[in-house]
Amino acid sequence: MGEIVKCSIIFSAVILCITSCSDDDPVIVNEEEVITTLQYNLTPTDGSGTVQLTFRDLDGDGGQDPEITGGVLNSNTTYTGELTLLNEQENPVASISAEVEEEADEHQFFFSTNISGMTISYDDMDSMGFPVGLRTIINTGSAGSGILTIILRHEPAKAASNVSNGDIGNAGGETDIEVNFSISVE
Amino acid sequence: MTLVTYSQDCTINISGKISDHDTHRSLESVNIYIKEVQRGTVSDSAGHFSIENLCPGEYHLGISHIGCETQQYYVNLKQDTSLLIEMEHTSNVLDGITISGSSTDASTKNVNVINEQAIQDNAQESLAGLIEGIAGVSSIKNGSSIAKPIVHGLYGNRLTILNNGVSQSGQQWGADHSPEIDPLVANKLRVIKGASALEYSGSNLGSVVLIEPQKIKKEPHLHGKAQMFYETNGRTFGANIQLQQHKGDLAWKVNGTFKKGGDQKTPNYFLNNTGIQENNVALQLEKTFTDYWTADLYFSSFNTELGILRGSHIGNLTDLESAFQREVPFFTESEFSYTIEAPRQHVNHQLLKIHSQYFFNDNEHLDLTVAAQLNDRKEYDIRRGNRSDIPALDLSLYSFFGESKYQKEYANDLKINLGIQSTFTENTNNPVTGILPLIPDYRSVESGIYGIITKRRDRSFLELGIRYDHIYQNVPTISNTLPREIIRYTNRYNNLNGSIGITYNFSDHFALSANSGISTRNPGINELYSGGLHQGVSGIEEGDPNLDVERAIKSTLSIKGGSEESFLFELLGYYQSINNYIFLNPQIESRLTIRGAFPVFKYEQTDANIFGIDASMQYQLTNSLSTKWVYSYIRGRGKDNQFAVINLPSNDINASIVYQTNKNLTMGNTHFENLQIELINRYVFRQNNISPDQDFVLPPDAYNLLAFKTSANIKTKSFDSRWVFKVDNLLNVQYRDYLNRQRYFADEPGISISLGITIMI
Numbered sequence: 028m029g030e031i032v033k034c035s036i037i038f039s040a041v042i043l044c045i046t047s048c049s050d051d052d053p054v055i056v057n058e059e060e061v062i063t064t065l066q067y068n069l070t071p072t073d074g075s076g077t078v079q080l081t082f083r084d085l086d087g088d089g090g091q092d093p094e095i096t097g098g099v100l101n102s103n104t105t106y107t108g109e110l111t112l113l114n115e116q117e118n119p120v121a122s123i124s125a126e127v128e129e130e131a132d133e134h135q136f137f138f139s140t141n142i143s144g145m146t147i148s149y150d151d152m153d154s155m156g157f158p159v160g161l162r163t164i165i166n167t168g169s170a171g172s173g174i175l176t177i178i179l180r181h182e183p184a185k186a187a188s189n190v191s192n193g194d195i196g197n198a199g200g201e202t203d204i205e206v207n208f209s210i211s212v213e
Numbered sequence: 214m215t216l217v218t219y220s221q222d223c224t225i226n227i228s229g230k231i232s233d234h235d236t237h238r239s240l241e242s243v244n245i246y247i248k249e250v251q252r253g254t255v256s257d258s259a260g261h262f263s264i265e266n267l268c269p270g271e272y273h274l275g276i277s278h279i280g281c282e283t284q285q286y287y288v289n290l291k292q293d294t295s296l297l298i299e300m301e302h303t304s305n306v307l308d309g310i311t312i313s314g315s316s317t318d319a320s321t322k323n324v325n326v327i328n329e330q331a332i333q334d335n336a337q338e339s340l341a342g343l344i345e346g347i348a349g350v351s352s353i354k355n356g357s358s359i360a361k362p363i364v365h366g367l368y369g370n371r372l373t374i375l376n377n378g379v380s381q382s383g384q385q386w387g388a389d390h391s392p393e394i395d396p397l398v399a400n401k402l403r404v405i406k407g408a409s410a411l412e413y414s415g416s417n418l419g420s421v422v423l424i425e426p427q428k429i430k431k432e433p434h435l436h437g438k439a440q441m442f443y444e445t446n447g448r449t450f451g452a453n454i455q456l457q458q459h460k461g462d463l464a465w466k467v468n469g470t471f472k473k474g475g476d477q478k479t480p481n482y483f484l485n486n487t488g489i490q491e492n493n494v495a496l497q498l499e500k501t502f503t504d505y506w507t508a509d510l511y512f513s514s515f516n517t518e519l520g521i522l523r524g525s526h527i528g529n530l531t532d533l534e535s536a537f538q539r540e541v542p543f544f545t546e547s548e549f550s551y552t553i554e555a556p557r558q559h560v561n562h563q564l565l566k567i568h569s570q571y572f573f574n575d576n577e578h579l580d581l582t583v584a585a586q587l588n589d590r591k592e593y594d595i596r597r598g599n600r601s602d603i604p605a606l607d608l609s610l611y612s613f614f615g616e617s618k619y620q621k622e623y624a625n626d627l628k629i630n631l632g633i634q635s636t637f638t639e640n641t642n643n644p645v646t647g648i649l650p651l652i653p654d655y656r657s658v659e660s661g662i663y664g665i666i667t668k669r670r671d672r673s674f675l676e677l678g679i680r681y682d683h684i685y686q687n688v689p690t691i692s693n694t695l696p697r698e699i700i701r702y703t704n705r706y707n708n709l710n711g712s713i714g715i716t717y718n719f720s721d722h723f724a725l726s727a728n729s730g731i732s733t734r735n736p737g738i739n740e741l742y743s744g745g746l747h748q749g750v751s752g753i754e755e756g757d758p759n760l761d762v763e764r765a766i767k768s769t770l771s772i773k774g775g776s777e778e779s780f781l782f783e784l785l786g787y788y789q790s791i792n793n794y795i796f797l798n799p800q801i802e803s804r805l806t807i808r809g810a811f812p813v814f815k816y817e818q819t820d821a822n823i824f825g826i827d828a829s830m831q832y833q834l835t836n837s838l839s840t841k842w843v844y845s846y847i848r849g850r851g852k853d854n855q856f857a858v859i860n861l862p863s864n865d866i867n868a869s870i871v872y873q874t875n876k877n878l879t880m881g882n883t884h885f886e887n888l889q890i891e892l893i894n895r896y897v898f899r900q901n902n903i904s905p906d907q908d909f910v911l912p913p914d915a916y917n918l919l920a921f922k923t924s925a926n927i928k929t930k931s932f933d934s935r936w937v938f939k940v941d942n943l944l945n946v947q948y949r950d951y952l953n954r955q956r957y958f959a960d961e962p963g964i965s966i967s968l969g970i971t972i973m974i
Contacts, residue, residue, distance in 0.1 A: 053654040053689050054644040055697045060600060062807050087649065088746050088753060088806050089693030116695070126598045133597075178809075181528075181597060184543075199543035201595060202528030205809025 064113040069106040097209035108163035136160025144168015157185040172211035179204035228263035229296035243278040287432040321714030322407035348827030351862035354953040364420035373417040382612035386739035393562035395493040400427035409712035409730025411680040429464035446965030449474030462501040475551035480963035486520040505572035515562040520553040529809035576622040607643035626669040655688040682708040706735035723774035736760040782830040794821035820852035857902035869893040916948035933973040
């Protein structure tokens with residue numbers, strides 16, 4: 028029995044030696060794919076002031092809540108809309124919209140609103156002739172208020188029925204962005 | 214097998230007696246065949262056989278019997294020889310039944326066995342799929358290629374899977390990871406449904422799944438078998454080759470498996486991107502130094518690449534809801550394909566084990582084991598910017614295990630079993646992913662010590678044991694707020710487990726076992742520190758660093774018995790009361806991100822009870838016709854009765870009718886042996902206990918599946934083979950299963966026909 032006890036002690040000691048290593052810190056990953064910020068710049072064709080809608084969540088999925096800034100639009104006005112996607116965790120700030128533009132055939136934005144009279148139409152297309160949605164034209168109607176929803180789908184079925192008209196129903200794919208803005212039309 | 218030899222002159226006789234391994238009854242109608250002289254005989258009603266007038270020399274005996282695994286023996290004949298042979302029945306339903314008290318491997322715990330032939334006959338099955346037929350065992354899946362076993366409602370962190378004596382060290386958390394084990398390497402799978410499993414390291418609350426390669430046979434010639442199989446659904450094909458030899462004091466065995474499958478098909482459509490490819494190899498070496506000192510080495514490499522249903526990869530809660538609305542999933546293709554694209558998993562698992570056994574005398578021995586494992590897991594998602602080829606999850610888990618076990622048997626049927634074990638684990642996330650890790654890097658050291666005493670006295674058998682573990686965890690997590698920084702946690706846990714069990718044999722045909730145990734399980738790394746989006750379950754999972762240890766009390770009561778040969782039954786009831794039961798609780802508020810709203814699941818604790826009944830029975834209707842029934846019932850409730858425990862299997866009932874012929878058919882030089890025809894019906898009840906606020910969609914309906922299986926051994930002068938033909942989901946039923954996450958998106962596979970051929974070398 029004595030032999031066994033001795034043997035076991037040596038054995039455990041060997042294991043402890045092997046297992047007592049130094050504490051290395053893990054490498055903090057570079058989250059280059061993250062989208063922290065969406066800006067929707069609306070420029071009226073009549074030359075009045077530009078409106079910027081912003082969704083910003085600097086620390087990603089957890090942590091602090093996102094900051095969301097809605098806006099006020101003029102009634103019966105035409106705006107050109109331009110979407111900018113950023114990763115503000117990177118230094119310098121990385122443009123994700125450039126990435127989307129490069130892979131335009133794999134991406135499509137969808138716009139919807141419950142404000143009556145307001146319409147959003149595509150003003151750009153990919154190499155296959157399908158819309159992308161980085162550039163849009165917005166027409167407002169009479170005064171009112173509600174929500175504007177912007178969705179970015181990755182790998183949607185762009186050729187599916189009505190998808191190129193902005194109907195998300197048959198699009199499929201994964202949602203990369205889905206944000207809501209409070210809008211009032213005055 | 215025991216060899217008893219007598220001296221004789223020139224013409225030599227070989228004779229023997231054959232009995233059942235478990236019941237020790239004589240076996241009639243067993244075929245004994247000597248390959249070299251192509252002569253055979255059949256055992257009589259007392260199990261006796263004899264073959265006369267043999268010349269001295271080397272012979273191979275093939276021993277086969279209906280419902281048993283065919284055995285091969287090598288004999289070097291010099292004189293009249295008498296053999297005592299035990300045969301093991303392959304029935305995977307009631308194998309655990311050992312009525313007589315003289316079994317060597319006695320325990321008060323309930324053990325079910327799947328043997329080599331059953332594993333070979335179901336070569337295309339995963340580990341979890343193979344043991345599913347046992348009462349109280351089922352599996353939790355993601356599609357048909359990812360499955361992990363559940364025993365008595367517990368899986369993952371709560372169930373130990375022991376591969377060749379070493380606790381499987383992979384990413385045990387989550388339902389979307391299979392244990393990385395090739396069951397074709399094993400000669401035996403055992404499921405222990407106990408109250409406390411003290412001699413095995415790894416956290417568990419009583420139950421253990423063991424994958425056991427056997428010792429290499431003492432056979433000086435090169436032997437082995439080659440197997441090929443094909444399955445229509447998924448157009449899966451594969452091969453397995455085993456070779457072994459025992460020369461002098463060194464024995465070796467090599468085992469290799471190749472498997473490739475493509476898109477599975479439901480009754481109505483293909484499941485796009487559900488292919489699988491596996492390449493596995495195992496090497497076993499055994500060396501005998503002296504009569505009392507042996508050593509062995511085992512190395513296995515498991516490599517798999519598998520696709521995940523394309524239509525199950527979705528973004529946020531809105532996507533999930535629109536996927537539920539669809540009859541046919543998004544991205545369904547009309548053509549079959551073997552292609553595996555993102556989302557996919559690529560996993561390698563390497564195990565190296567060295568074990569040595571030293572006998573001080575016949576009743577006292579020491580075992581030393583060291584083992585190292587490396588588990589590499591890469592999961593690929595569909596990503597923007599050509600990143601689909603960069604893994605979204607890239608984990609390396611290294612573990613080192615050492616064990617010393619001492620066993621002594623005293624004259625008065627008292628046995629003691631002592632052991633110490635230590636496991637070091639290191640988990641590393643590769644930062645190449647560009648995604649904050651869901652499971653942080655960590656190091657842990659688990660050291661345990663146990664003692665078990667067993668004592669047999671007349672008709673009773675007593676078992677008493679205790680185990681203590683000390684667990685140290687060192688976890689550097691990355692903060693989820695900016696600026697990112699390292700927050701380091703160190704934890705120490707003391708786990709104490711104990712159990713007591715008794716078996717009483719009322720007669721040779723009736724035994725009662727009671728078992729009770731306490732166990733503590735420290736929270737796992739995922740339960741403490743998960744943080745972020747778990748793409749596989751489209752939810753944000755959050756750990757809680759303040760979780761307490763789980764404390765469980767489990768009791769089992771089992772009755773087994775039967776009449777002479779014709780009727781056997783086994784009934785097991787269990788009740789486990791778990792304090793601080795850790796579970797993923799869906800939160801009322803969803804989390805708003807730039808990708809939209811996501812459901813949030815937090816690891817929380819409550820007190821829960823899980824209880825159930827496993828019932829099995831077998832009845833011999835006529836000489837050649839028998840029927841088997843297996844029923845599992847399980848329920849789990851919070852102690853405050855507020856909720857049902859999620860991810861518990863549905864109750865199910867399996868019934869089969871088996872026809873086996875005792876007669877051998879001979880056509881010319883071809884012999885047909887062990888013809889068996891089986892019709893199996895499986896009914897799975899609906900999981901009715903889940904309330905609507907516990908899941909995105911309610912559990913699917915009950916379903917009924919029919920399967921057909923026939924098998925036979927075909928032998929000629931130079932050719933010895935086994936053929937298995939099966940049809941699964943015979944009626945091409947459309948169904949979904951509660952424990953398959955793919956149920957949110959698609960149906961289960963439809964009809965599948967498979968053929969397997971094994972050729973003995």
